[in-house]
Amino acid sequence: MNRLALSRRALIGGIGATALFPAWARSGTPGIGAALSGPEIRLNVGHTPFTVGGRTGHAVTVNGTLPAPLIRLKEGQTARLIVTNHLDEDTSIHWHGLLLPFQMDGVPGISFSGIAPHSSFTYEFPVIQSGTYWYHSHSNLQEAMGHYGPIVIDPADADPVAYDREHVVVLSDWSFMHPHAVMKKLKQDAEFFRRDNPNFAELAAGKGQTLKERLEWGAMRMSPADISDVTGATYTYLVNGHGPAENWTGLFNPGERVRLRIINASAMTIFNVRIPGLPMTVVNADGENVRPVETDELQISVAETYDVIVTPGDAAYTLAAESVDRSGMAHATLAPRMGMSAPVPKLRERPTLSMKDMGHGGGGDHAAMGHSMKMRDPENAARAGVKLSPGVDMIAPMPVDRVGDRGLGLEDETHRVLVYTDLVALAPNPDTRSPSRSLEIHLTSNMERYMWSFNGEQFSPVTEPFRFEKNERVRVTLVNDTMMAHPIHLHGHFFEVVNGHEGHHPRKHTVNVLPGGKVSFDLTADAPGDWAFHCHLLMHMHLGMFNVVTVRPLDSERTHGAGDAA
Incomplete structure (x- = not known):
């Protein structure tokens, strides 16, 4: 096959093509590399074989590459993106973290009907922000099959x-297992992918626990090993589409200030990121600039982004992204020259959950058997506003604000670890009004049955949305009644995470809520329309931890005198 034919087949994702790496993701790229930019961008969604670790599987790709091409926009321009669907099923693209009209947000059934097979859809919207973002499918679990890519938006003015x-x-x-097969395994046995843990039997039996603690866990039919649903038993962890053996390498000149735009585009994996021997200075979170803060490690939940500055010397460094359950690692190399490498750190001991993760506040003396048995009683549920159903197996009796806590497994590290209370917005928060009301939303589940929900209700067409008046200021508190961390994402808005830095709370679109914990954020509902609100762990979203945030009135309703009809 000649190169012209191969290029054309890769472009449309034709059968027989092999997933290529876009220029920015190729090993040895001296910088970001080529990107799609300009007044009009064309994206083609198709099927492409993808090879990693010597095995080949089936991917859903954009323009024949995994990850998808880097899209580079400029604050102040109008973006026009023409997406053509070469699949035999619907597809979509959601512009994660971008502020745009809700009709352009790309969520089938919420903001548009989706992109039908062998048809095209044109997204067009003004670009009113800058920073690091990404895009992905919101259709049929395609995101888990490779349908994701990065976005960089350059600021209109000088970059701080x-x-x-x-x-x-x-x-x-x-x-290599199809995501629907993964989901089926989880529905049949929520522990299926955790059984690869060599300590699973010991953990399940309560090794290292007191009798009281073993009774506590047993009464809830839960395991302290419940860190990740899907593990390295089936996952290969990638950096820019490269597996661990393929050693993606990013080049630099010694002494340069290198900006790493880190995006967690995983379906189900929270990562702990560190570069041994090289401190990282965090300068941006979820696309928003923060006051520089130096750290040695950060936990990046699914759908979050962090920009960090590193200043490497004349040596190679390993960028290590360890899965939160320590079942595997993505790693790459930063080096001044190709062919260099650095030692790859060993996987650390796998973490286990504590009574605090079970919603017992500080744990310890609070973990009384009688108290735990009331974790699902009707009085507690009514007080929390949770609908008791077979999909709810616990309500945290004493959830605590964990916004200042380190991520799971990092509690005892001796080096510096980034926490949300370290983040201070570089610019003052744009809305300084006090919230006019409070809203508490519980993250709920029956982990044994693998059911996920908000306030005890799995999403369905009749689920009542979360309603806001346009420009209303609301304090939202997320209470995690489950024993897993959840990255909660709100489309079309940024919110300020309440972390003690009044007036400079970090503005984010995704926040990780630790098990048994609470996170509060202040939201100005300034984007009229219907917006998806969900856990960004793909299987959790797909199985019910999803709802709609509706902001009314629409501008058109106000224009035509429709009042505040919802």
Whole structure:
């Protein structure tokens, strides 16, 4: 096959093509590399074989590459993106973290009807922000099959972050098992992918626990090993589409200030990121600039982004992204020259959950058997506003604000670990009004049956949405009644995470809520329309931890005198 034919087949994702790496993701790229930009961008969604670790599987790709092409926009321009669907099923693209009209948000059934097979859809919207973002499918679990890519938006004015070179670092998880098969396994046995843990039997039996603690866990039919649903038993962890053996390498000149735009595009994996021997200065979170803060490790939940500055010397460094359950690692190399490498750190001991993760506040003396048995009683549920159903197996009796806590498994590290209370918005928060009301939303589940929900209700067409008046200021508190961390994402808005830095709370679109914990954020509902609100763990969203945030009135309703009809 000649190169012209191969290029054309890769472009449309034709059968027989092999997934290529876009220029920015190729090993040895001296900087970000080529990107799609300009007044009009064309994206083609199709099927492409993908090879990693010597095995080949089936991917859903954009323009024949995994990850998808880097899209580079400029604040102030109008973006026009023409998406053509070459699949035999519907597809979509959601522009994760972008502020745009809700009709352009790309969520089938919420903001538009989806992109039908062998048809096209044109997204067009003004670009009113800058920073690091990404895009992905919101259709049929395609995101888990490779349908994701990065977005960089350059600021209209001078960038407050000084750097000499930049690399995009897209972290993801890849399975040769189809995501619907993965979901079926989880529905049949929520522990299926955790049984690869060599300590699983010991953990399930309560090794290292007191008798009281073993009774406590047993009464709830839960395991302290419940860190990740899907593990390295099926996942290969990727950096820019490269597996661990393929050693993606990003080049630099010694002494340069290198900006790493880190995006967690995983379906189900939270990562702990560190570069041994090289401190990271966090300068941006979820696309918003923060006051520089130096750290040695950060936990990046699914759908979050962090920009960090590193200043490497004349040596190679390993960028290590360890899955939160320590069942595997994505890693890459930063080096001044190709062919260099650095030692790859060993996987650390797998973490276990504590009574605090079970919703017992500080744990310890609070973990009384009688108290635990009331975790699902009707009085407690009514007080929390949770609908008791077979989909709810617990309500945290004493959830605590964990916004200042380190991520799971990082509690005892001796080096610096980023926490949300370290984040301070560089610019003052734009809305300084006090919230006019409070809203508490519980993250609920029956983990044994693998059922996920908000306030005890799995999403359905008759689920009552969360309603806001346009420009209303609301304090939203997320209470995690489950024993897993959940990255909760709101489309079309940024919110301020309440972390003690009044007036400079970090503005985010995704927040990780630790098990048994609470996170509060202040939301100005300034984007009229219907917006998806969900856990960004793909299987959790698909199986019910999803709802709609509706903001009314629409501008058109106000224009035509429709009042505040919802």
